[in-house]
Amino acid sequence: MAPSAPSLQSRLLLTLAVLLLVAAAAAAWALDALYRNLGLRALEDVLDAQVIALISTAEIEFAGQLVPQNLAEPRLATPGSGLYAEIVGSQGTWRSPSAVGSGLNLAAEPLPGERRIEHAKLADGTRVLGLSLGVRWDPAEGKSRDFVIRAAQSLEPWYQQVLRVRTGLVTGFILLALLLLGGLAIALRVSLGPLRRLETEIVDIEAGRRESLGTGWPRELSGVTGNLNALLIGERKRLERYRTTLGNLAHSLKTPLAALRGLIERGESDPQALTPQLERMQSIVQHQLKRAVFGGSGATLIDLGVQEPLEQLRSALQKVYADKPIKATIAVAPGTAYPIDAGDFLELAGNLMDNACKYCRSSLAVRATPWTAAEWRRPGLVLEVEDDGSGIPPAERAHVLERGVRADESVAGQGIGLSVAREIAAAYSGTLEIGESRLGGARLCIRLPGR
Amino acid sequence: MRLLVLEDEPALRETLAQQFRVSGFTIDAAADGVEGEFAGLEYPIDVAVVDLGLPGRSGLEAIRAWRKAGKTFPVLILTARDSWQEKVAGLDAGADDYVTKPFRFEEVLARVQALLRRSGGWSQPLLKCGAVELDTRAQEVRVGGAAVELTAFEYRLLEYLMLRAGQVVSKSELTEKLYEQDFERDSNTIEVFIGRLRRKLDPDNRHQPIETLRGRGYRISRD
Numbered sequence: 001m002a003p004s005a006p007s008l009q010s011r012l013l014l015t016l017a018v019l020l021l022v023a024a025a026a027a028a029w030a031l032d033a034l035y036r037n038l039g040l041r042a043l044e045d046v047l048d049a050q051v052i053a054l055i056s057t058a059e060i061e062f063a064g065q066l067v068p069q070n071l072a073e074p075r076l077a078t079p080g081s082g083l084y085a086e087i088v089g090s091q092g093t094w095r096s097p098s099a100v101g102s103g104l105n106l107a108a109e110p111l112p113g114e115r116r117i118e119h120a121k122l123a124d125g126t127r128v129l130g131l132s133l134g135v136r137w138d139p140a141e142g143k144s145r146d147f148v149i150r151a152a153q154s155l156e157p158w159y160q161q162v163l164r165v166r167t168g169l170v171t172g173f174i175l176l177a178l179l180l181l182g183g184l185a186i187a188l189r190v191s192l193g194p195l196r197r198l199e200t201e202i203v204d205i206e207a208g209r210r211e212s213l214g215t216g217w218p219r220e221l222s223g224v225t226g227n228l229n230a231l232l233i234g235e236r237k238r239l240e241r242y243r244t245t246l247g248n249l250a251h252s253l254k255t256p257l258a259a260l261r262g263l264i265e266r267g268e269s270d271p272q273a274l275t276p277q278l279e280r281m282q283s284i285v286q287h288q289l290k291r292a293v294f295g296g297s298g299a300t301l302i303d304l305g306v307q308e309p310l311e312q313l314r315s316a317l318q319k320v321y322a323d324k325p326i327k328a329t330i331a332v333a334p335g336t337a338y339p340i341d342a343g344d345f346l347e348l349a350g351n352l353m354d355n356a357c358k359y360c361r362s363s364l365a366v367r368a369t370p371w372t373a374a375e376w377r378r379p380g381l382v383l384e385v386e387d388d389g390s391g392i393p394p395a396e397r398a399h400v401l402e403r404g405v406r407a408d409e410s411v412a413g414q415g416i417g418l419s420v421a422r423e424i425a426a427a428y429s430g431t432l433e434i435g436e437s438r439l440g441g442a443r444l445c446i447r448l449p450g451r
Numbered sequence: 452m453r454l455l456v457l458e459d460e461p462a463l464r465e466t467l468a469q470q471f472r473v474s475g476f477t478i479d480a481a482a483d484g485v486e487g488e489f490a491g492l493e494y495p496i497d498v499a500v501v502d503l504g505l506p507g508r509s510g511l512e513a514i515r516a517w518r519k520a521g522k523t524f525p526v527l528i529l530t531a532r533d534s535w536q537e538k539v540a541g542l543d544a545g546a547d548d549y550v551t552k553p554f555r556f557e558e559v560l561a562r563v564q565a566l567l568r569r570s571g572g573w574s575q576p577l578l579k580c581g582a583v584e585l586d587t588r589a590q591e592v593r594v595g596g597a598a599v600e601l602t603a604f605e606y607r608l609l610e611y612l613m614l615r616a617g618q619v620v621s622k623s624e625l626t627e628k629l630y631e632q633d634f635e636r637d638s639n640t641i642e643v644f645i646g647r648l649r650r651k652l653d654p655d656n657r658h659q660p661i662e663t664l665r666g667r668g669y670r671i672s673r674d
Contacts, residue, residue, distance in 0.1 A: 282553050286533060313535065316542035320549070322569055343536040350535030 009188050024173035047131035050151040064091035066147050082154035089147040106150050110134035127155040194218050249288045256280045301339035306368045307332045313350050317357050327363040336368045338381035348424045351417035352385040352444050360387035376450030383446040386437035397434040453477045453628045455499040457487035470556045475607045488513040495627050502529045511544045518545035525566035571614035578613045580671050583660050585613050605648050612671045621668035
């Protein structure tokens, strides 16, 4: 056995798991980036506010140095608070008490009116975000001077927060993905349930615990199960037929075989004496073969248009009965089609039409019409063959249909056609009725039900 | 009458050829579809018996090829499977009748004779030309109701002419149709046989059933 392909469920789950992971990772990455951008923007705003606060209180002292007169922000006064400020001018540098000894070294030297953001590190490795603003101080008296006002804030607490958010995002998304996968697995189990049931039932059929599939299938599967059942029933009927045929064949060959043996044991010397037994065996074989050929109904059959085969049969029969001028009319209702094996249909119609040709005086009529019923999705077929012969008396009708059913009571060529037609009809769950025709002779009517 | 047997099974082919020969036919035998197709196209065949279960080129194709080439000689098919599908396929391809295997030779012979009769335009097995009556089933000849004894060859000659009643049949056609392929052909023999036939059918020289058309051949009229 070839290695079996991965199950539908694992295929679906694997694909979905990969998709979910990719989607979750992308979403987490996007959210993380968004959060960091927003966070940095907020930090910049804080630094802007600090710088503006410094400017608002700063004044130039005697040495030409710009110094804030009071520190509104207490963190600037506390060493190691994480918020630092300095004002750099040509005459010296002012640093907030918090920045003393911190090793703050922002490098940006913006021109007056220019604003620069930079990432830097303190002496102890603390990462900071720095903002430098160039200003030109124009006092009422004296000449104007340029300064750079800087504020910086430690990023460490923010980095910790980013990390926390990131962890939260990742765990959240992993949980979400797992939850979705679990849900999908359950959904798959539920929706693939009928398929598993189908599998079990087929295994049961193979093991002989069950004859056909049960009922109550979802709409998507009902076509398949219906066809499978039809196939199973067709196969079973065919098997039964083969069994019967084989039984009949073996059984009916016994008598002529015994007769032959008797002739040999008697020391019969004339080969002609064997002929009747040989002919009998020949007719038995022929008879049983004829019964075994037809295919029978199955799910694999496609609709067969009946007009063409009926016309083929008519022209074939007109050749065979060339000595007898026969007028055969064929009337097929438009669109009449039925899912039947082409060979079976030819056999069915051929036997009926052959019979009609044999017994008619000069004309026969063939009519095919669809047979509709409310419970069928596809219509059945009614095939009528009438002739103007002398008809079949009611008392003989049952006998004609049964004729040759048992091989040992048949005579070759003696109307086995009708009983074969009846058996083919039965293989399609149909019937053959014998009645009287308006033309004066027999009316043979095949009814094959729809599905 | 020249008959083509197209049958792949050697025993059956030989048996059929032998039986037809005994029944007064000139036989061409072919073992496969290609050979059979050639024979049907090239030889002056009057009727063919074709087995449908041939190997290689099938019998159906041979029949189609003959019909396509405008050959109108009647064809009888032998079918192994007694199914209408096979019969319809054969008759549709251009065959004229069928016999199902296994068969009795008498049945095949009767069908072949009926086909020949029909292709000659006769609808009854009893051919009647004026006072001469020929029963194709019993192979008997009567003139004015009295039986006439004919040899096998004379019977075949008369049957051939009567099946083509109203048509002129040339001496060369008669030699072709009534002698096996490898026979020495001598049209004088035909003249001799026609002479004998005339004496037997019309000892008093009253009806003169067989006309001679100088340089063209012979003719029997329907009435």
